[in-house]
Amino acid sequence: MKKVLLSLFVVFTFFLTSCSLGTGLITSEGGVKINQNDEINKEILDTIKNLDDQVLDNIKSNSQDKILEIYSENFKENDNKEVLGDIEKNIKDKSFDYQGRYYCNISKIGKYNFSIETSKEEPFDINLGAISKEMFVSLIKSNSKSDDYMLALIYVKEQGEWKLNTLHCGAYSYNGMNAIDLYEKAKSLDGQGYKVAAALYLDLYNEVLRPAPFLQYKRESELNDYSKQLTEYFKNNNQFPEKLKNFKNINIYGFNVKYVNGSGIVPFIRYVTDTDLSNKDAIEKEANDINGNVISQYPGMKENFNIFIYEAYSEAPVDSNKTYKDYRTAVKQN
DSSP: OOOEEOOOOOTTOOOTTOEEESOOOOOOOOOEEEEEGGGSOHHHHHHHHHHHHHHHHHHHTTOHHHHHHTBOHHHHTSOOHHHHHHHHHHHTTOOEEEEEEEEEEESSOSSOEEEEOOOTTOSEEEEEEOOSSEEEEEEEEEOOSSSEEEEEEEEEEETTEEEEEEEEEEEEEBTTBOHHHHHHHHHHHHHTTOHHHHHHHHHHHGGGSOSSTTEEETTHHHHHHHHHHHHHHHHHHOEEOEEOTTOTTOEEEEEEEEEETTTEEEEEEEEEOSSOTTOHHHHHHHHHHHHHHHHHHSTTHHHHOSEEEEEEESSOOOOTTSOOOEEEEEEEOO
16 A cells, blocks of 8 residues: 655745735845835825725725726736736725835846845845835735735836836735744644644645745744754654554545634545445544544644544545545534
8 A cells, every 4th residue: 555644734835825916036136225114205105005095995896907007017918807806805805904114215226136124023024126216015914813814015116106016915814823823833732742733733834924925934944944844753753544543444644734714724634434435424424433533643633623624535545646536524623
């Protein structure tokens, strides 16, 4: 029987939940003067705030053509309507506040990057391409304190007028936990010996690590180092399939995790069974029966997740190029 590693997370899969309109960046250095927040000239702040408000209002009202009117010439030719529609679905019912505003006066434009080292209170540093003599970055975060998104807007000065050059929208937090919170939770669980639970939290952190590709958590190298350590642990110590104690016909083939609105962070547990998948009642009973063994075999799961989803397969789901039939049962933890 082919064995597969517990592949719970990949360190550099940053953009699973983000929608972006913009270009890539080229790394280098250059002479740039940067003003932040209240340091910025009030006239510039007021002008950009007016544009920010237009972007938010027009996305929420699905007035995409009005947004494109304030786009720079470089991006008007692109078909951005599908991406804007995806952003509208995520933010239409949310209110937003500024997290940071940055005005950049660039002495020489060119194919290089510059970094904005934000204040100690801000979680991100910002890396930008020097594409215009004057640039402005608005970071605007929803304030639901639950499932939050961040809009990252880059403006450039074009023939004396500010134009929207790039717009990114990405997940910032799940259930009130941003990437740092999820990392800290994973480390805490790991310290208690709850390796699988820790890996599931860390897997989710990848989805909120980069709300925009030019934003980088100041502690990102620390997060990535820990992620690599935990990955190496599973590589050396846990391989699947793993027999489930007290159930001769059950093999656990791995875990996955998703954030589900209304249910929180939910582990998905893959297992192979010889029970007929078409027998709905038998499969659901089986999932509930094996739940106790899963809890005892993988410590820390019950204490940290309210619902498990059991994915039953009739054959090992090990071929990434193949589609497997499965039956899913939700089991609420008491």
